[in-house]
Amino acid sequence: MSEKEKLKRRTDASIEAFKSFRLRWVTGRSKVKMEIDEQKYQKILDSIMKDEIERHMITGALKEKGPMTVGELAQLTDLQPNLLVQHLMALRRNGAITEVGEKNRQYLYKLA
Amino acid sequence: MVKDTFKEEKAQNEFEPVIVAYCCNWCSYAGADLAGTSRFEYPTNVRIVRVMCTGRIDPIFVLEALRDGADGVIVAGCHPGDCHYQKGNFMMEKRFAHIKKAVETIGIEPERVKLEWISASEGGKFAALIRETTEQIRQLGPNPFRSIQEPK
Numbered sequence: 312m313s314e315k316e317k318l319k320r321r322t323d324a325s326i327e328a329f330k331s332f333r334l335r336w337v338t339g340r341s342k343v344k345m346e347i348d349e350q351k352y353q354k355i356l357d358s359i360m361k362d363e364i365e366r367h368m369i370t371g372a373l374k375e376k377g378p379m380t381v382g383e384l385a386q387l388t389d390l391q392p393n394l395l396v397q398h399l400m401a402l403r404r405n406g407a408i409t410e411v412g413e414k415n416r417q418y419l420y421k422l423a
Numbered sequence: 424m425v426k427d428t429f430k431e432e433k434a435q436n437e438f439e440p441v442i443v444a445y446c447c448n449w450c451s452y453a454g455a456d457l458a459g460t461s462r463f464e465y466p467t468n469v470r471i472v473r474v475m476c477t478g479r480i481d482p483i484f485v486l487e488a489l490r491d492g493a494d495g496v497i498v499a500g501c502h503p504g505d506c507h508y509q510k511g512n513f514m515m516e517k518r519f520a521h522i523k524k525a526v527e528t529i530g531i532e533p534e535r536v537k538l539e540w541i542s543a544s545e546g547g548k549f550a551a552l553i554r555e556t557t558e559q560i561r562q563l564g565p566n567p568f569r570s571i572q573e574p575k
Binding site for chain 2: 313314315318319321322323325326328329330338356357360361364
């Protein structure tokens, strides 16, 4: 996958992330209302933004190419497989993706 | 429409930055207007988009401009406390930190996005900002979307 394509995937994912309810909720709240200090707020915001962009990269890839295994997703999204599995578990818990059979002894995931 | 503008730029060999400036209707757009009527000279690299308030600018606007090939994005609004809608610019100031963070996360230089306060009487400041930003972007080089060559 070319550098340009990787960059486009990341940008598209971040645009989708900013459309998502989770990120909009966090960025739309003032830290005063959340009753936490600046440092903690920034830390939470950083991790949510990173997670949301990466999760939208995964859902974007599944939307584009159909059901895929962890290995195929790791190749396409340029994410570490262990991190990818964490995101997949979170997405499955939220009902965003489901498992559909197996391929080369790996689970195939698709959008729910 | 914005994409068509970039296509024209691509035809030229020499790098000329394309800057998208989102200006609020009440202060910065009037400032840009004043820069024109006062005959202040500034580069023609800027494409001004008028919005009613900087509070209207979604992070998506900035990210999409960069994705579509803009080399820099300027967000210009009223000075803090002068917003026509009371707190639109404060909302933007807060949101801008998130925009910078997102741009950095993607892998684009955060210096490509800028937030400035320009009042309706600051035509000179607007012209200076465009001159300065154009020079900065020229140093940075083209947007990675334009500079990365596709393998043949």
